[in-house]
């Protein structure tokens with residue numbers, strides 16, 4: 001059977017299965033306020049909440065490029081990839097001990113200790129970074145290095161999930177990242193850095 | 206009383222396995238409860254609304270399916286339909302062959318477990334590698350997942366370390382961190398060599414055609430960053446009406462499943478990669494899979510199609526905790542599986558008709574379910590169906606004689622009195638297997654039949670509360 005035969009057979013079985021129903025369940029009327037965590041925001045500003053929530057998800061929030069560079073150096077994460085759009089404004093902070101490439105070579109995936117790319121925004125309620133195709137220079141550059149640094153613009157922090165969903169926009173690929181990649185598959189023990197970054201940093205500017 | 210069938214399957218599992226499942230599932234449940242009830246003013250309302258939204262979708266699939274198909278096509282996605290597991294697998298194989306592809310990396314998808322896609326592709330000369338850590342371990346072990354969210358809940362680190370060693374992934378080391386790093390190093394090169402990335406979808410928005418995928422490890426993101434072709438296998442019931450509804454479901458899914466506010470990666474994919482993006486699929490396929498779902502839709506148990514596969518009902522179920530996943534002999538274990546698995550068998554319903562009986566009907570599954578599925582009611586309906594279809598029911602003692610006695614007052618009275626004889630009989634020696642099985646673990650109480658009636662008859666008259 002071809003896919004189009006299967007299409008007809010599935011749809012006709014669906015119609016047949018639903019035909020005996022006298023009434024179909026109606027769509028409930030609700031507002032997404034229902035799905036917002038209580039007392040999360042209060043009167044606090046979005047950045048404060050975002051930083052607190054991201055820390056709870058084991059992410060790191062920094063607001064100064066010097067702090068970022070110091071942390072990278074301290075951990076000997078000296079070789080990395082950086083979005084070519086960002087590099088001109090950040091280059092001055094990095095010393096000569098760093099090797100930063102603005103092109104990403106997938107054949108040398110293990111060479112990059114860190115990847116620096118732009119975020120499309122963030123979500124305060126959950127401490128989430130929002131990435132998309134338009135702002136991420138390379139999907140691989142934001143994923144394969146042990147450390148990912150997303151540059152988040154302060155003005156682009158959504159307050160909660162409903163707001164972030166409403167702001168998905170037209171990008172074909174939006175991804176919300178909440179903390180480092182992790183698993184608890186082995187005996188329920190939490191291990192970070194499974195396939196994606198083991199260290200997730202937001203540099204808020 | 207004899208053991209039920211599920212007990213026999215469970216008895217074949219190792220004690221280690223059952224202990225691991227018991228602990229793992231219990232922990233998951235306790236965390237979930239705290240998270241939901243601390244953070245929301247009215248978490249129960251959240252569940253009810255989510256249930257109503259999905260019930261609406263299920264009962265209007267005839268409208269939503271063509272709608273979502275049109276949207277996907279407009280987004281540049283190639284849409285396929287597969288009535289059976291075989292058709293779904295063939296569709297994947299066809300796509301791979303047309304591209305000259307030979308290597309697939311797979312994220313976790315329950316539909317591909319249903320269709321046994323990886324086996325099928327391997328038989329046809331393709332490489333199909335599981336990338337979710339748990340699924341990867343299951344694959345190199347030739348095992349089966351035992352939980353829909355935590356596939357290796359039944360394994361301990363020593364078993365995993367042994368199979369890593371056997372498969373050339375380094376000398377024996379059972380430190381979970383080392384195990385994870387080894388898998389990371391091995392798999393990242395596999396992603397980069399692969400031609401095709403396969404995923405499922407947790408939700409599909411009919412309004413925008415967005416597929417929503419959630420993972421913690423980042424494996425589906427890697428599949429979609431490294432390969433040039435994305436294939437998504439999607440059950441026909443995965444639709445939500447609008448993007449607006451996604452916030453509601455995302456809030457519930459991770460909390461119910463793994464007691465997280467959100468999973469680490471939540472992806473919204475509405476087509477191939479953007480033209481300016483160097484990494485990712487240039488081509489995207491969605492295969493809508495029926496594989497028994499329309500059977501479920503036609504039954505009086507269609508509510509189970511609301512399920513968002515969170516796994517909460519497994520974690521909370523006393524039977525699942527004791528029996529563990531494999532005893533259910535199905536892709537879907539636990540309470541959801543006890544309903545879904547027999548129904549999806551179609552004509553072969555009798556083969557799994559014992560599963561609905563593997564429940565004490567305590568109702569815990571219904572209480573935790575983020576889409577409020579009345580699982581105990583559905584289990585009763587299926588028990589009834591098994592009875593109506595005269596499915597043989599080994600393990601259930603015959604109740605005919607009891608029914609006859611209970612409907613005749615004189616006979617009942619006589620039997621209450623006559624039952625005393627059992628106190629004097631060597632019950633262990635009686636040729637009644639059901640009784641012997643019961644006595645193997647317990648002893649019968651002393652028969653006191655008729656005592657209440659005697660008391661009632663002889664009590665001083667006048668006082669009702671005496």
Ligand code: SF4
Pocket residue numbers: 461511512513514515516517518519541570573574575576577578
């Ligand atoms: S039946 Fe409900 S609780 Fe069980 S897996 Fe499905 S959605 Fe979760």
